[in-house]
Amino acid sequence: MRSLRHRMLILLLGSLVILASSIIIILGWYIKDRDIAAATNKAQIDLATCMEIIDTKYPGSWSVQDGELYKGAIKISLNNDMVDHLALLTGDTVTIFLGDTRAATTVRGSNGERVIGTKVSPNVAQTVLKNGQTYIGEADVVGQLCQTVYAPLRAANGDILGMFYVGISHAYEQEFINRSLITMAGLVLALTILVALLALFFFRRWVRYPLNSLIGVQEVAAEHNNQKVSISGTVEIEKLEDAFIQMAEQIQTLTGEISRSTNNNVENTPLKSDINNVLEQIKASEQISERTNTFIPATEAELLSRLETPWYSRAEGLPKGLNKATLDQIVQFLQATHRPISTEEVAEGVKLTRVTVRRYLEFLEEHGLLKSEQKCGTVGRPVKIFIPL
Template identity: 45%
Template structure:
């Protein structure tokens, strides 16, 4: 099934827009995810330094293991929940102090709500921190839940690693914050995409499709023999040029129809071709045969017949109509100024080509005088004025 031009244009505009929106959203999601991880790791590192500073201020002295119990200075740290609770309150993190790889005091809780005392750290963390003496920064499984974590070795007075200090940020909480931000960005992207799509649809309909439909409709009517189907499109783009070419074609066909009528010997007394302003206006095409009328000798002093009201005592050229001739002359006299054939045609609802034929006849019989108007470029324009 062939798609309409409107569908093709909308697809051409909206398709790339949607594709760019999807690509932009994917890139934004990836970027924000990386930034969120970086921000979380930075916070964990800073909170770990804060926890270490608080422990040093609250409990001066070296870390020490005595009979399986962890001390700092003279203060017992094993099962000392006050210090980890205080650090957790200040940082918003979970906090744990390990003796070896075993939690000796912590804010981390198991599913039953009890503190996870005596549970062990994962082997990956244990290897990097306890064995290699390095800082661990990243995602880790903490008692069945995923956290963004930071672990640091705890050393005694001799530099021996005897435990670890830990802070962790819930990955579930950080993911929720990330998802909210992403939903906001996606929502804004969708709204902007729809808005641009509506603007594209309106522009396509008004500037391209509407004028083309108007030209198509007039062309179909022209094919049925209605030679008054000129279109009024003010656009200065290619569609405006197409409309102008169509109107020139209509004028040419009207002139050709007049010529054929003259050659065939047909009297075409009234031919009115008004410019169609909208589809609601009637199409006026009048064709009447000539009427043979006897007129008095008094009419000879009025070669146009405007004063006596009688038909013309002279023979009109084939294709010209007495009533239209009088209408044109009356319009010229009422305006009392030089006018072009186009202006006169618009004034009496005729095409420029038809109006010029009447004006040439009026010039021949001496009812109008002609002036030449010269412009900067192009041919001079004839201006007609009543004598």
């Protein structure tokens, strides 16, 4: 059986793990979408940069001579130095197409050779060569998915002779995403650990320590002559503390009454001097009376009448939270002192808390057995004094 502490820790850590996992997943999707948008934007910028470099370095129009692609007077087909230079500047793969066929490229196949002479995918050819539009988006480049941009190459008369391509491999994108996720996971993990430590600190301060103090309140109270032990915690813990202390006081009072009754029996104290023995005699006589359908003997009736004092009436019950043993203890103390007295003095005399004693004194006041007055204390604060009637 796990303790409350372990259950709370498991619940806390489980919640933090779920929260951290959710944050990482959401960030992963967000980073992936942002990465695709960033890759597409980069490819467009790199394409414009490469076209500007080619136009500056190789003036003239695009043309086809003897089945080869030219830019001005410079042959572009198989001009791998040019595409390698552009790829080095941009970090992308670069290809120049004659029609739908690769004439110069940095793209390599599985054998490590340049894929000269291979063709573009049909959907790209339809968009660029047939429709004359720039293709932007994901495309299959020799078996690899890339984020690509394909732009048409036009002759001086406007005819489309080929395409210029730049692309960013998904492997590069995935590497970027992985690095970003690792960084974010590290930050989320550090934040989770920090939150866990803070939650553990406040749990120990507000829940565990008050509960441990409450568990030992009986022993501590016994060591300090039954004085109330103050426990700092949440409202619920403080309410539990009050209820526990009240229960402990009632048990202690009942134990004291039993102990006194036992001592009186051992010392052969007369029956009339012990209220509990009188009650036992009355109960026994009532049971005998019920069984025999006879009236209570005269001697027991006298004992019963002795209990009908201003302090207690058998016909009148006690409200919830008050018990006869504690009431008798307080009444006996008031009868012994028989003078105006404060709650603190009564609490000290009967070894109970002021809160408990105050409830019994107010009960006696409500029934007209005591009256109260406000008097100034030693430090100017009003003190409530109870006066027996």
